[in-house]
Amino acid sequence: MLLIDCPYCGKRPEIEFSYGGEAHVARPADPQALSDDAWAAYLYLRSNPKGRHAERWRHTHGCARFFNAVRDTVSDFFVTTYKVGETPPAEAWPRAAE
Amino acid sequence: MPDAARVLPLDGIAPLIGPALTMTPLAPCMRLILRGRAAAAAAAAPALGMRLPVLACRSARTGERAALWLGPDEWLILAPADDPLAATLAAALAGVAHALVDVSHRQSGLSIAGSAAATVLNAGCPLDLDHTAFPIGMCTRTVLAKSEIVLWRTGALAFRVEAGRSFVPYVWQYLAEAGREFG
Ligand SMILES: [Zn+2]
Numbered sequence: 001m002l003l004i005d006c007p008y009c010g011k012r013p014e015i016e017f018s019y020g021g022e023a024h025v026a027r028p029a030d031p032q033a034l035s036d037d038a039w040a041a042y043l044y045l046r047s048n049p050k051g052r053h054a055e056r057w058r059h060t061h062g063c064a065r066f067f068n069a070v071r072d073t074v075s076d077f078f079v080t081t082y083k084v085g086e087t088p089p090a091e092a093w094p095r096a097a098e
Numbered sequence: 099m100p101d102a103a104r105v106l107p108l109d110g111i112a113p114l115i116g117p118a119l120t121m122t123p124l125a126p127c128m129r130l131i132l133r134g135r136a137a138a139a140a141a142a143a144p145a146l147g148m149r150l151p152v153l154a155c156r157s158a159r160t161g162e163r164a165a166l167w168l169g170p171d172e173w174l175i176l177a178p179a180d181d182p183l184a185a186t187l188a189a190a191l192a193g194v195a196h197a198l199v200d201v202s203h204r205q206s207g208l209s210i211a212g213s214a215a216a217t218v219l220n221a222g223c224p225l226d227l228d229h230t231a232f233p234i235g236m237c238t239r240t241v242l243a244k245s246e247i248v249l250w251r252t253g254a255l256a257f258r259v260e261a262g263r264s265f266v267p268y269v270w271q272y273l274a275e276a277g278r279e280f281g
Contacts, residue, residue, distance in 0.1 A: 003271055009154050009168050013224035017240060037269065061241045063154070063169035 002076070007083045008063045019037030022046045022069040050074060054088070057081070107206050107266040114274060114281040118214035121219075121273060124207035124258070128208045130175040130184060131168075134196030139173075144184070145190035148176070158251060166237040166250055168261060174237075174260070206266045210273060211256035214280040219257060221276035223249065243272050 002014040020054055028034055047053070053073050060067045070079040070092045080092040130154035132142060134151075139150045148160040151167045158165045163183065165173040177183045184200055191198060210219065216227040221241035226232060237250035245268055248260040261269045 012240075015224060061246050062239055064172070064239070065169055 004057065004069070004078060004082045006059045006062060006065075007067045007081050008065055009059060012059065012062055016059060016061040018058050018060045019049075020058050020066060023054040023056045052079060052092075101119075105150070107263050108208065108270055109268065113276065116212070116277075118280040119210070119212040119218060119234065119277045121211075121277065122209045123270070124140065124209060126179050127202065128175075128177040128181050128183060129177055129202045130177075130187065131199045131201050131202070132173045132175060132191075132196065133171055133193065133198075135141070135171055138191060138194050138196035141194045141196075142187060145186045149224050155236050157235050157237045166248065167168070168237075168239055168248070199253075201265065205260050205262050206216070207258055207260045208266070208270060209252075209254070209258050212280075213255055214255055215255055217276045218273055218280065219249070219259075222272055223247070225249070227251075229254070244267055244270060245269050245272075 004014055004017050005011050006017075011075070017092040025042070027048070028038070031039060043086045050073060052070055053070045054068060055073050056066055057069050058064070067081055067083055068086075068088070070088055071077065072079060082090050104150070106123070106126065106193070111123055113123065116119040123172050132138070134142075137248070139152070143149045145158070146163060146165065148158050148163070148165065148175050149159045154167060156167050162178045166175045166176070168174050175183070175187075179202070184198075188198055218240070220227055223240055225240055226240070231249055234253060235252050237248065239246065239248050241247065242249075242259070242261070245265040247263055247269060250258040251258075252258050259269060261272075
């Protein structure tokens with residue numbers, strides 16, 4: 001079974017976790033000022049990369065906390081996990097290489 | 099008005115007692131969920147008579163009371179049914195941001211012990227229950243087959259399992275079925 005390294009509990013079996021979508025999607029500060037297209041993009045458009053992806057996970061059947069992970073969407077390998085509000089190690093950050 | 103009698107989810111079920119496995123429904127007790135940050139944990143300590151565990155997945159005990167770490171700001175507190183703790187804890191926490199909820203009737207518990215206990219639990223629980231990975235005193239929310247449980251290792255060969263009230267018969271039957279080969 002795939003083990004996911006919860007930043008609070010340590011390595012735990014995958015079935016205790018739930019996926020929470022792409023991480024670091026910031027809500028626009030002033031939604032009223034946005035065009036419909038820009039608002040739709042915020043709501044629905046995600047990066048969907050082939051490779052490293054920063055995403056939210058929740059240790060639902062454990063500490064129940066949300067955290068972030070960088071996962072390779074090709075290999076399903078978890079590069080790193082980190083608490084909400086923390087910055088991942090630069091070498092793990094998917095956008096740093098761009 | 100008719101008298102209301104409390105019905106427990108495992109009422110009428112006899113304990114399983116075998117050479118390698120014993121399973122016993124637990125009597126009613128007080129269960130509190132305390133949520134809060136360090137200030138709330140510090141304020142609760144004198145009323146509890148102990149410090150709340152800050153290490154992940156660890157428990158603390160004093161007398162008949164126990165506190166189980168469930169998350170970085172969440173503890174399950176277990177105490178005897180007649181313990182006045184709920185009121186004293188609420189008084190001690192007044193003025194400190196926290197949430198204190200009595201969940202005594204939300205969930206129910208069973209004890210499972212014996213040389214086969216870990217093996218039987220692993221029939222439905224994916225955690226590594228070896229002593230090096232899950233030592234005495236370790237506790238966590240996890241899953242047992244289709245149910246969420248709180249698992250607490252209370253001794254070398256003894257565990258306490260807590261589950262939501264309506265899940266407890268399922269948990270009991272699942273473990274009893276898994277334990278059949280151990281008599
Ligand atoms: Zn966790």
